[in-house]
Amino acid sequence: MLTVVIGPPAAGKSTWCREHTGPDDIIIDYDLLANALAAPREGESKHEHAKGVKAVTKAARQAAIDKAITLRDVDVYLIHSTPSAQLLSKYRNYGARIVTVDPGMDIVMERAKAERPWQMQQVVKKWYRDNGMPAKPGKVSPRKRGLDTKHDNQRTHLLSIHLDGTLCFWCGKPMYRDPLRNPDRAPLEADHSTARSLGGKIADRLLHMRCNRSRGDGRRDHLRPAIANTPGQEPLTTRDWLD
Ligand SMILES: [Zn+2]
Structure with missing residues (x-):
């Protein structure tokens, strides 16, 4: 069974996977792969990677996905922040279930500010824009629209x-x-x-x-x-x- 775990950056997708997997399950997580491939450096964010590391990580991740979807009787968890609609339907054709991990924009923004490179805040905002949620909750607040x-x-x-x-x-x-x-x-x-x-x-x-x-x-x-x-x-x- 393939489970594709989607959601904004810093939503807690890796944590969700750790909590929902058994010892024989497979987690394909870009950040973990990158950290496994990069030479360790003290004091640097583990979410920022050099160009070469990114290229090799991308190839390793794709190889892992290609192999994983051919395996039967193995539970594979693939973390993918924002797959395209085409890619999502491809995953579904393999019988994948899609899980959205989204604790809400306020929590995600707070975490992104505390734990991620600053550019990530733009990625978070974009995720919520693309997923139909107002970037500024105050702007189209339910109360303004007469709801409660x-x-x-x-x-x-x-x-x-x-x-x-x-x-x-x-x-x-x-x-x-x-x-x-x-x-x-x-x-x-x-x-x-x-x-x-x-x-x-x-x-x-x-x-x-x-x-x-x-x-x-x-x-x-x-x-x-x-x-x-x-x-x-x-x-x-x-x-x-x-x-
Ligand atoms: Zn409709």
Whole structure:
């Protein structure tokens, strides 16, 4: 079984792997490989590596992956911060399960500042931008959008009873708890089927983040992609979503 462990830098992916593996399991971790290959130097960050070390590490890592995916009856854990959508689907074709380790941007930024080279903070911000979370939480805070703790709790409840693969009302595509399995690679949002502006009191279903925001107050529901995909028309594909 191949497990691909993804998440922002300093999320705790290595720690997660250590806690979830047995003595016969394999962990493919770029940083550990690099540290094994580099000559030890006192007092230097173990997350910064020379150009030559990086090149050799990359080759060693790829060789390890190529061999690992051919092994049966061995549990392999591959740490990969931000695989491309193509690479993720390749991993899935090998039957991989994808685990996201993400303790939240505040914690990750704090750790990155304390433990990583300063450039890493930009990488963390980019990870959250690319994964559909606002880089500055204050900017699009839930409170500003008129929501509150009750709404957050309701979303948590809806997620707890959510069956992966349930189709999204707006686009008709499957919805997943794992953000990276969704067409917009973002976490699901709780939606009011009767818009709040029209008297809807409680969020009663989940939608893809992008779909929830496209839907607005529901006045264009009859134009939603799920019913626009009538037979004879080319259906929307994941490619359409990846911009
Ligand atoms: Zn959708």
